Structure formats: structure tokens, C-alpha cells
Amino acid sequence: MREHLRLSLSEIERLAFDALLSAGFSAAQAGAIADNVTAAERDGCTSHGLYRIPFYLGALANQRCDPQAVPELIVNERAVVHVDAGSGFCPLALRTGLPALTETARRHGIAALAIRRTYNIAALWPEVEQLAASGLVAFAFTGSNASVAPAGGTRPLYGTNPMAFGFPRDGPVPFVFDQASSACARGEIELRRRDGRRLEPGWAIDADGWPTEDPAAALDGAQLPFGGHKGAALALMVELLAGALIGELFSVESSERDVHGIGAPFGGEFLIAIDPGACAAPGQSAIHTARAEQLFERVLAQPGTRLPSARRHAARERHRADGVPVDAELVGRLRARAGSRSGIGKAT
Amino acid sequence: MREHLRLSLSEIERLAFDALLSAGFSAAQAGAIADNVTAAERDGCTSHGLYRIPFYLGALANQRCDPQAVPELIVNERAVVHVDAGSGFCPLALRTGLPALTETARRHGIAALAIRRTYNIAALWPEVEQLAASGLVAFAFTGSNASVAPAGGTRPLYGTNPMAFGFPRDGPVPFVFDQASSACARGEIELRRRDGRRLEPGWAIDADGWPTEDPAAALDGAQLPFGGHKGAALALMVELLAGALIGELFSVESSERDVHGIGAPFGGEFLIAIDPGACAAPGQSAIHTARAEQLFERVLAQPGTRLPSARRHAARERHRADGVPVDAELVGRLRARAGSRSGIGKAT
Numbered sequence: 001m002r003e004h005l006r007l008s009l010s011e012i013e014r015l016a017f018d019a020l021l022s023a024g025f026s027a028a029q030a031g032a033i034a035d036n037v038t039a040a041e042r043d044g045c046t047s048h049g050l051y052r053i054p055f056y057l058g059a060l061a062n063q064r065c066d067p068q069a070v071p072e073l074i075v076n077e078r079a080v081v082h083v084d085a086g087s088g089f090c091p092l093a094l095r096t097g098l099p100a101l102t103e104t105a106r107r108h109g110i111a112a113l114a115i116r117r118t119y120n121i122a123a124l125w126p127e128v129e130q131l132a133a134s135g136l137v138a139f140a141f142t143g144s145n146a147s148v149a150p151a152g153g154t155r156p157l158y159g160t161n162p163m164a165f166g167f168p169r170d171g172p173v174p175f176v177f178d179q180a181s182s183a184c185a186r187g188e189i190e191l192r193r194r195d196g197r198r199l200e201p202g203w204a205i206d207a208d209g210w211p212t213e214d215p216a217a218a219l220d221g222a223q224l225p226f227g228g229h230k231g232a233a234l235a236l237m238v239e240l241l242a243g244a245l246i247g248e249l250f251s252v253e254s255s256e257r258d259v260h261g262i263g264a265p266f267g268g269e270f271l272i273a274i275d276p277g278a279c280a281a282p283g284q285s286a287i288h289t290a291r292a293e294q295l296f297e298r299v300l301a302q303p304g305t306r307l308p309s310a311r312r313h314a315a316r317e318r319h320r321a322d323g324v325p326v327d328a329e330l331v332g333r334l335r336a337r338a339g340s341r342s343g344i345g346k347a348t
Numbered sequence: 349m350r351e352h353l354r355l356s357l358s359e360i361e362r363l364a365f366d367a368l369l370s371a372g373f374s375a376a377q378a379g380a381i382a383d384n385v386t387a388a389e390r391d392g393c394t395s396h397g398l399y400r401i402p403f404y405l406g407a408l409a410n411q412r413c414d415p416q417a418v419p420e421l422i423v424n425e426r427a428v429v430h431v432d433a434g435s436g437f438c439p440l441a442l443r444t445g446l447p448a449l450t451e452t453a454r455r456h457g458i459a460a461l462a463i464r465r466t467y468n469i470a471a472l473w474p475e476v477e478q479l480a481a482s483g484l485v486a487f488a489f490t491g492s493n494a495s496v497a498p499a500g501g502t503r504p505l506y507g508t509n510p511m512a513f514g515f516p517r518d519g520p521v522p523f524v525f526d527q528a529s530s531a532c533a534r535g536e537i538e539l540r541r542r543d544g545r546r547l548e549p550g551w552a553i554d555a556d557g558w559p560t561e562d563p564a565a566a567l568d569g570a571q572l573p574f575g576g577h578k579g580a581a582l583a584l585m586v587e588l589l590a591g592a593l594i595g596e597l598f599s600v601e602s603s604e605r606d607v608h609g610i611g612a613p614f615g616g617e618f619l620i621a622i623d624p625g626a627c628a629a630p631g632q633s634a635i636h637t638a639r640a641e642q643l644f645e646r647v648l649a650q651p652g653t654r655l656p657s658a659r660r661h662a663a664r665e666r667h668r669a670d671g672v673p674v675d676a677e678l679v680g681r682l683r684a685r686a687g688s689r690s691g692i693g694k695a696t
Contacts, residue, residue: 078457079427080626109426110620112458114627137593153650165581167588175588177581227575233513233525233656236647240515240523244639245485245622247629252646270627272458272620274593278428279462279618281595291592298600299584302501308581 002195004325012324013038015331016053018338023057026068032091036122041324044315047187048123050326053334055121056089059264065119071096079108085118090142090269093118094127101273105136109278113271114246119264120144124164125178125309127271132166132174137274140164140178141241144265146252148182149222151232154209156222159251159265160186161238168276170289173316175296177308181235183226189215241270350543352673360672361386363679364401366686371405374416380439384470389672392663395535396471398674401682403469404437407612413467419444427456433466438490438617441466442475449621453484457626461619462594467612468492472512473526473657475619480514480522485622488512488526489589492613494600496530497570499580502557504570507599507613508534509586516624518637521664523644525656529583531574537563589618 007015016037020030033056041049059065069088073096075081081100085093093115104111124140131138144159164178180186183203192199193215204218205211212218225231243250248268249257257266280286299305355363364385368378381404388396407413417436421444423429429448433441441463452459472488479486492507512526528534531551540547541563552566553559560566573579591598596616597605605614628634647653 074630076630078455078626079459080457080622082630084629107426108456108458109428110456110458110460111427112622112627116629137589150647150650150653152652152654153647154652155650157646157650165585167585167592177585179578179581183575226578227531229656230527230574231578233527236643236656237513237515237525239643240636240640241485244515244636244643245624245627247627247632247635247639250639250643250646274428274460276593278426279460279593279595281432281464282422282424282430284595287595288588288592291595291598292588295584295587295592295598298505298598299498299501302498302503302505304500304502305498306500308577308584 003328005328005331006323007326007331008323009038009042009320012041012050012326015334015338016050019053019334020056020067022337022339023060024067025056026070029067029069029088029092032095033089033122036091036126039126040123041326042316042319043312044319045123045312047185047191049324050330050334051187051191052121055264057337058262059089059119059121061260062258062262062264064266065264073097073100075100075104079104079111081111081113083113083115085115087117087266088119089122090115090118090120091122093269098127098130101271102131102134102136105273105275110272110274113273115269115271116246116248117266118269119266120269121264123178124162125166125176128164128166128178129174129176131271131273132168132176135168135276136166137168137276138164138166139272140269141238141271142269143239143242143249143251143254143267144186145258145263146255147186147223148225148232148235149205150236151225151229154205154222156255157252158225158232158235158239159254160223161235161251163234163238167292168289169292173313175292175307175309179226181225181231181238182223183231184223186223189218189223193219242268246270351676353676353679354671355674355679356671357386357390357668360389360398360674363682363686364398367401367682368404368415370685370687371408372415373404376443377415377417377436377440380443381437381470384439384474387474388471389674390664390667391660392667393471393660395533395539397672398678398682399535399539400469403612405685406610407437407467407469409608410606410610410612412614413612421445421448423448423452427452427459429459429461431461431463433463435465435614436467437470438463438466438468439470441617446475446478449619450479450482450484453621453623458620458622461621463617463619464594464596465614466617467614468617469612471526472510473514473524476512476514476526477522477524479619479621480516480524483516483624484514485516485624486512486514487620488617489586489619490617491587491590491597491599491602491615492534493606493611494603495534495571496573496580496583497553498584499573499577502553502570504603505600506573506580506583506587507602508571509583509599511582511586515640516637517640521661523640523655523657527574529573529579529586530571531579532571534571537566537571541567590616594618
């Protein structure tokens with residue numbers, strides 16, 4: 001059992017921010033990343049929490065990566081907004097693009113955001129949650145590194161390629177899911193290797209194409225899509241949207257470009273936002289949130305069910321009140337990186 | 349082994365058209381449906397081919413259903429186009445809406461189409477194929493009847509809820525997939541019951557919630573989503589898009605409204621179309637089709653792989669050249685309905 005420290009959300013955010021700032025990130029880049037990492041810790045998504053900070057720091061070994069990049073927003077009269085992330089990281093590109101996407105979706109009824117030239121190792125649901133919290137229906141798609149075999153194949157080609165979806169609710173938290181098109185998240189395999197735990201059947205194959213439950217063999221082999229060829233089709237769709245459509249790299253090209261094995265995928269993210277007011281029956285007002293609640297009630301009326309993200313939202317309440325248990329060794333390493341800036345964290 | 353007749357595509361279209369016309373469908377409704385059914389037979393999708401015609405005819409037992417409905421198109425200055433199908437069938441609503449969706453997507457860069465008040469038992473891929481063939485990236489979503497249990501649940505709530513996606517290619521046929529969020533299509537279970545074949549494991553549960561491979565027990569119980577909770581989340585997304593967002597019925601409400609057990613689901617369809625020209629890097633021309641080919645080549649370079657719809661496209665070539673073997677008993681029934689209009693079909 002690894003030792004854990006219990007940190008408050010503001011301590012987590014400060015630790016992430018300071019570690020990044022000390023490493024040469026601009027305050028804007030560091031602030032956006034720290035916000036994403038803190039949201040992940042708050043919601044119990046350990047593999048996208050502070051665990052990711054060393055990956056952000058490691059990405060600097062790639063000289064093309066710019067930790068001080070200032071993303072450039074390009075808006076025209078049409079409903080597709082563009083952000084050139086300038087070889088910086090995606091959270092700041094999203095901070096730059098989401099307000100324009102929101103405004104454009106309200107004006108046209110539907111809009112898209114194409115983010116290019118970005119390193120993206122962040123959780124994907126925060127952006128659809130933000131869009132849905134502002135009243136929009138939202139999709140987000142992004143590639144990553146080649147790790148998933150195509151349907152019938154045996155070698156990594158697709159990224160884990162998450163697709164996130166958000167729908168407004170009247171309550172405090174919108175409906176959100178964020179699911180990899182792989183059977184499990186890459187970070188989950190990395191965490192299980194670290195913790196000496198086996199994988200579930202159906203998650204991966206080894207370098208020879210045989211099923212494996214050994215995390216190390218899986219990381220040398222290929223992950224499998226969820227649901228067979230249907231999950232693989234979704235992974236391919238994500239490559240087409242976040243790659244071919246917006247003129248960006250495919251996951252496998254990002255991996256090939258990463259000659260030093262740094263691991264931070266480079267490429268694009270594609271988002272769609274829809275204004276429900278434009279989608280209601282003409283002459284009638286939007287009743288989408290009230291209607292959605294009626295459906296959610298019918299889901300939850302069946303014993304054993306829960307809505308997507310329910311576990312995440314329960315963790316959110318708990319962690320806001322009590323703080324988050326974070327791996328002590330990781331906190332120690334980050335604290336050393338952050339230097340004198342962060343003297344936080346008490347043993348649990 | 350059931351007896352089959354080999355019909356040409358034009359014979360299939362004529363048989364479907366005449367059977368519908370004789371039953372009181374308008375020529376416009378019958379023509380659009382016959383086109384969809386013929387495309388399904390052409391591509392080897394038996395469960396959406398002539399097999400569907402009796403479902404169309406049966407739907408007329410519902411007095412709310414209008415086989416002569418004239419869909420109404422509503423276009424405004426925003427990028428969401430609306431079609432009120434007037435309680436007619438979806439293929440004609442699509443004929444009415446797709447040109448406006450295409451034009452609106454070209455103008456705004458991205459657009460949506462909300463189809464309401466429609467009976468929809470047609471294959472979903474023809475509309476995304478048409479949009480992609482005209483150069484757009486396209487999504488389509490539609491509910492159906494309650495047949496799929498939510499994640500963790502045991503009773504039908506979601507429809508089989510397909511999601512279709514199309515991406516342009518330079519060749520004659522665009523990239524298209526159309527996949528149910530259920531582990532298998534409803535029609536596949538119906539066909540296996542008819543033919544006395546078992547289901548695959550993981551497709552369904554019986555009325556008591558236990559796994560079953562008996563088609564009849566599955567039809568009394570519930571289908572399962574593909575890929576567990578991830579497929580269920582997609583099914584729920586489809587309900588939200590084609591139901592709550594556009595002010596239409598959920599699959600379970602459509603089933604509850606169908607007090608006579610007629611089976612043709614009533615509700616909505618939601619489509620998104622994207623102009624790749626608006627998504628390319630500003631100042632650069634769109635290279636999405638060339639880039640997509642590079643990815644497809646890498647998929648197909650792995651032994652054992654194929655692209656989605658490859659089997660459908662192979663059937664298309666074969667059936668165009670040689671005609672389609674169609675169940676002889678079904679042809680006989682339809683010919684009787686069509687009366688003197690269709691004296692077609694020679695035994696194989």
C-alpha cells in the first residue's frame with residue numbers, strides 16, 4: 001500500500017502551478033493546466049490529476065514544445081472557430097477558444113472549435129462540462145499516442161481517442177460523459193503497472209498479438225478498443241475529426257514524431273457546441289432540460305443503474321469537503337520541483 | 349433453408365414502391381421509402397430491406413400515421429434547419445431536409461437538421477453517405493422503440509439507437525459507419541427468430557434479467573448495449589439528441605404510445621453536417637480526403653483489418669451485377685399486396 005497525503009483542492013492547484021512555473025511554464029499555461037489537474041483530482045480521476053504533472057514537465061525535453069506559448073484565436077463570420085495553440089498545451093488553448101465557441105454557437109445555433117498545434121494530456125470532460133454548464137450541448141474529440149489496435153489488427157495505430165459529451169441540466173452539474181474508445185484509459189494501465197496490479201481481460205494484447213493481463217506486456221503491445229469493431233470505428237472517427245478534418249496529425253504520426261519517447265501527444269482537438277434554443281420546435285420554447293430529467297428519472301428507477309459521471313460527482317462532493325488523498329512520493333517529487341513555493345500537505 | 353428469388357435492384361425498388369402505393373402511400377412517401385429499402389438490399393442489409401415493407405404497411409394501423417404526409421421545411425438565418433414530417437415516414441423527411449442542411453452547412457461551416465414527428469424504421473447510413481458524398485462530414489442519430497436496458501438495469505428503456513458517421517473520400521464511396529448502440533440490431537434478432545437461429549452471448553437478457561441466447565426470450569426481455577456502460581452512454585446520448593434536444597419523444601415513450609403494438613417508432617432524428625473547407629487551418633486549403641487515405645492505408649496495412657462498411661460495399665458491387673437473393677415467401681406476400689402492378693421476380 002502506497003503512502004498518501006491528504007491535500008485540499010487549493011493545495012493541489014498551488015502545487016501543480018508552482019511545479020510548472022518553476023519549470024519555465026508561463027503563468028497562463030501553468031494556471032490552465034493546474035486548473036485541469038485539480039478538477040481531475042477533485043473528481044477522483046487520479047490518472048489525470050497530479051500524476052500528469054511529470055508528463056507536462058517531461059514534454060519540455062521536446063524542444064518544439066513551448067511552455068510559454070500564447071494561443072492565437074481566429075474567428076470569422078462562419079461558425080467554425082480556430083485556435084493555434086502555438087505548440088503549447090491544450091488547457092490554455094481551451095481557455096482561449098471556449099468563450100468564442102460559446103458566443104458563436106449562440107449566434108449560429110451550432111458551432112465548432114478546431115484547436116491545432118497543441119500538446120494534449122489533459123482530461124477531456126472539463127471542456128464539455130463548462131460548455132454544458134453554460135447551457136450548450138457539447139462534443140469533444142481528441143487523439144493521443146498510438147496505443148490501440150484497429151479492428152482485426154494487432155499493432156498500435158489509434159490513440160485511446162476519447163469522446164466527451166455534455167448536456168445541460170437545471171441542477172448544479174450538467175450531464176457529462178468522457179470515454180476512451182479503448183477498453184480502458186492508458187493512464188489506468190500505467191497506474192496498474194506502478195501498483196503491481198493485473199489488467200482486466202479484453203483490455204490489451206501483447207507485442208505478438210496475444211491477449212494479456214500484464215500491464216508491462218500491454219504497454220509493449222497494443223490496447224484494444226471497447227466493444228470490438230464498434231469501439232474501433234469510434235476511434236477511427238476521432239482520428240478523422242481531430243486529425244484529417246482540421247489538418248492535424250494522427251495519433252500514430254504524433255508517436256512517430258516523438259523520437260525521444262517523451263510521451264506527450266501533439267496534434268489537435270475538435271469540439272462541437274449546440275444551442276438548444278435553436279433546436280426546439282419552431283415557435284416553441286426549449287424544454288430540453290426538463291425532458292432530460294424525465295429520462296434520467298426513468299434510468300434511475302431501475303435498480304442497479306447510475307448515470308455516467310455519478311461516481312465522479314460523488315468524489316467531487318467528498319473531496320471538496322475532506323481534501324484528496326494523493327500519492328506521497330509524487331507530492332514529494334513535485335514539492336521538490338516547486339522549490340520553496342509550496343510547503344504544503346500533511347500526512348494522513 | 350428458405351427459398352429465395354433473385355431480383356434486380358430495379359425490381360426490388362418497383363416491388364417496394366408498388367406495395368406501398370397500393371396500401372395508400374403517396375408516390376412521394378413510397379418513392380423515398382423504396383429508395384431506402386433498395387439501398388439496404390443492394391448493400392446486403394437484409395433486415396432493412398424488403399423485410400421492412402410489412403412494418404411500413406403495419407404502421408398504417410395507427411390512425412395517427414399519415415402515409416401521404418407532406419413534410420414541412422423550416423429554414424431561418426441560423427444554422428439549424430427543421431423538418432416537420434407531419435406524422436409521415438423519415439425517408440421523405442430526409443429528402444425534404446438534406447438539400448437545406450447541405451446548403452446551410454456550406455454557408456455557416458457547420459449546420460444541424462432536426463426532423464420531428466416522423467415514423468422511422470429505415471436504415472440510417474444512407475443519409476450520412478449522401479452528405480459525405482457531397483463533401484460534408486456528417487453525423488446522424490435516431491431513437492427507436494424501447495428495447496435496450498440501461499447500464500446496470502434489466503428492463504428495456506433505450507432504443508437500439510444507432511449513430512451514423514460519414515467522411516468524404518476521393519473515390520466513389522465515402523467512409524461511412526452506422527452502428528447501433530445495442531450489441532446487435534433489433535432486426536437481427538427478429539431475423540434469427542424467424543430462421544430458428546440462436547443469438548450470440550452478450551446480446552440480450554430475458555424478462556427476468558438473465559443472459560439469454562433465445563431470440564424469443566430476448567424480444568420479451570431486453571437487448572444489451574455494446575461494450576457495457578460505454579455503449580449505454582452512447583444510447584443515452586442519442587435519446588438526448590434525437591429526443592430531449594429537439595422536443596421529441598424518447599424511445600420508451602414511443603413504445604408506450606404504440607398501444608396496439610404496431611412497432612414503427614415515432615419521434616425524431618438529429619443530424620450534423622460539417623464543411624471541411626471551414627475546418628482547415630486558416631489560410632490553407634482542405635487536405636482532409638488525402639489525409640484520410642493515408643490513415644486508411646495504415647489501417648489496411650495490418651493483416652486482418654478492414655474499414656467499416658467494407659462488407660456492405662462488396663455486397664453492393666455483387667448485387668448491382670447479379671441482383672439480390674430475396675426471401676421468396678416475402679416476395680410473394682409483397683407481390684400480392686402490390687396487386688397487378690408487379691409481376692416480377694424469377695426463381696433462382
